[in-house]
Amino acid sequence: MRLHFIAIGGSAMHNLALALHQKGYIITGSDDAIYEPSRTRLSNHSLLPEEFGWFPEKVTANLDAVIIGMHAKANNPELLRAKELNLPIYSYPEFIFEQSRRKTRVVIGGSHGKTTITSMILHVLKYHQKEVDFMVGAQLEGFETMVHLTDHNDFIVLEGDEYLSSPIDPRPKFHLYKPNIALLSGIAWDHINVFPTYPEYVEQFRIFVDSIVKGGILVYNEEDKELEKIVEETTNTIRKHPYKTPEYKIEEGITLLETPEGDMPIEVFGKHNLNNLAGAKWICQHMGIDEDDFYEAIASFHGASKRLEKIVETGTSLVFKDFAHSPSKVLATTVAVKEQYPDKRLIACLELHTYSSLNGEFLEQYKSALNQADVPVVFYSPEAVEMKQLKAISKDQIHAAFQREGLMIFTNPDSLKNYLKDRDFENSVLLLMSSGNYGGLNFDEIKSWVK
Template identity: 75%
Template sequence: MQIHFIAIGGSAMHNLALALHHKGYIVSGSDDVIFEPSKSRLLEKGLLPEVFGWYPEKIHKDLDAVILGMHAKPDNPELKQAQALGLKIYSYPEFLYEQSKNKTRVVIGGSHGKTTITSMILHVLNYHDRKVDYMVGAQLEGFDRMVHLTEENDFIVLEGDEYLSSPIDRRPKFHLYKPNIALLSGIAWDHINVFPTYENYVEQFQIFVDSIVKGGSISYNEEDLEVKRVVEASANTIRKLPYQTPVYSVDDGTTLLETQEGPMPLEVFGRHNLNNLAGAKWICQNMGVDEDDFYEAIATFSGASKRLEKIAENTVSVAYKDFAHSPSKVAATTRAVKEQYPQRKLVACLELHTYSSLNAEFLKEYKNSLDRADLPIVFYSPEAVKIKRLEEVTETQIAEAFGRKDLMIFTNVKAFKTFLFEQSFENSVLLLMSSGNYGGLDFNTIKGLLEN
């Protein structure tokens, strides 16, 4: 098959392009800008566009399909040409469904935890050499790509994102997968630029539960009251399997999971990650992995990229970076780190980077999210607010939203870096939470920072 990607450089899109190339498809693509690591990975496989930009002449009647990425605009010249020629145009999730129509589809949904849970499941299956197709939102140790597609594998494991499918398809991605086996980890308002009200956001998860194939199943986190309400109110004829956080303890910086064989040390930590683990266990058992085999494998799981990832450590201090940016994620991550290191000073830095976090009204959702930090810090760039064409948020609004009188707020990159590098991190934990990079902070310098 000949497939053309419009906006091939995105994180998800370039991984799908690599997966189809690996499968033997003829792949081409275009984009107006491509950053690392997508650029090098596409170049290595001969898939990097020779020149950047949009070229309608790349679109011809011999193409079997065009895959349209979110980065493209509805008036994209290549899209217009594909429409004029009557070619089959897929969004990213539509094409994944097309590739998995004859497989058992396992879909992991939720406002938070879905990448980690999907990663845990894939780690366990890989550990026991069980071959599956997959799509996950983070690079995993031991996996070449974030997407893998075959003809022969019976299962496909999909991370079910609630964000939009494409510029011309406003449905959330996870509405298109029609799972046989599903999981819902949590519901906490996000993507305010797309779902302007909480009720509208929750409705997307109701549709997801109702989209599960009749006779299928959903494992759900019953500790999240909104998840419990949504799942148990659904009239869909599916099995409903609740899970909750297992019993665990923390001993001298090590998290121990209580099992029938006794306490088992884990490499991941935090109540939210133990809750994620419980969900992953149910899904793996539904896929034929017994409990003992699950525990053996999960003991070696060290986490997904950018999810509570340790970036530096010495005998008296440690630093983590985490993708946390929504209020619920920030609260869970901060709580987890403080629980793991109760005797150490927690310096928690949060970058407000997304549309939601930079919205003056949505800011109120962050109340108490940094309460477990000993030194809470918020960084945001007024320039990012302008780029996103949002109303300016003030330092006063941020301070009031978080509810901490001792909250430190930085809007200048140089001032933030200077403050950070002047700190003594003896007997401390540095936690950097963001979906961005603090205006260009080199995370490799953090190792040197802890050594000072």
């Protein structure tokens, strides 16, 4: 097949391009800017566009299809040319579905934990040398790409995102996969720019449950009452398997998971991650991995990239980087770190970076999110607020929203950097939570600050 990618440089798009290139497809692509690591990875496979920009002449009648990424606009000149030629046009999730029509589709959804659960499943399957196709939202240790597609594997494991499919398709991505086996980890309002009310957001999960194929399986977190209500009310003829957080304890900074064979030390920690693990176990069992084999494999799982990723450990100090940015994730992550290291000072630094987190009407959702921190810090960029065309927010608004005494707020990247650089990290844990980089913070440089 000959495929052209419009906005090939995106995290998901370039991984799909690489996977299809490895499958033997002929791939071309365009983008107006491509950053690392996409740039180098595309270049290594001779897929990096020779020049950046949009070139309608690249879209020709001999193409089998065009795949459009979220970075492109509805008036993109290459997209308009594809329409003129009546070429098949796919969003990223649409094409993934086309590649998996004859496979057993396993879709992992939910407002939080999707990447971690998918990563756990893939780790266990790889450990036991069970080959599957997959798509996951983070780079995993031992995996070359975030997308892997074949013609021969029976299963495909997909991280099911509820965000929009493409600039011309407003359906949530996970509505398009039609899973045979599905997991939902929970519901916590997010993507306020797309789903401005909580009921609208919840409705997307109701639609997802109804999209599971007849006779399929839904594994769901029974501790989430909103989710439990949806599962109880669905008329879809599916099998339902609830899961909950397993018993565990913490001894000297090590989490011990209770198993039928006794307490087992594991690398990941936090109640939310133990809950994720329970869901992953159910899915693996439905894919032919028995419970004992699951525990054997999961003991060596270190976590997905940027998901409570330990980037520094020296003396009595640690630094973790986490993708957490929504209120529920921030709360779960700070609680987890404080529970794991109760005798250390927790310095929790959150960047408000997404459209939702920088929206004044959404800010109140962060109430109590940083209460477990001994030193709570929030950073946001007024320029980012302006770029997203949102109303300006003030430090007073943030103080009122978080309702956390002693909350420190920074709007200047250099001021935040100097504050962290000059801190005494003795017997402390620095937790950096963001889907961005705090206006250009060099995470490698942090290692020299912590002694």
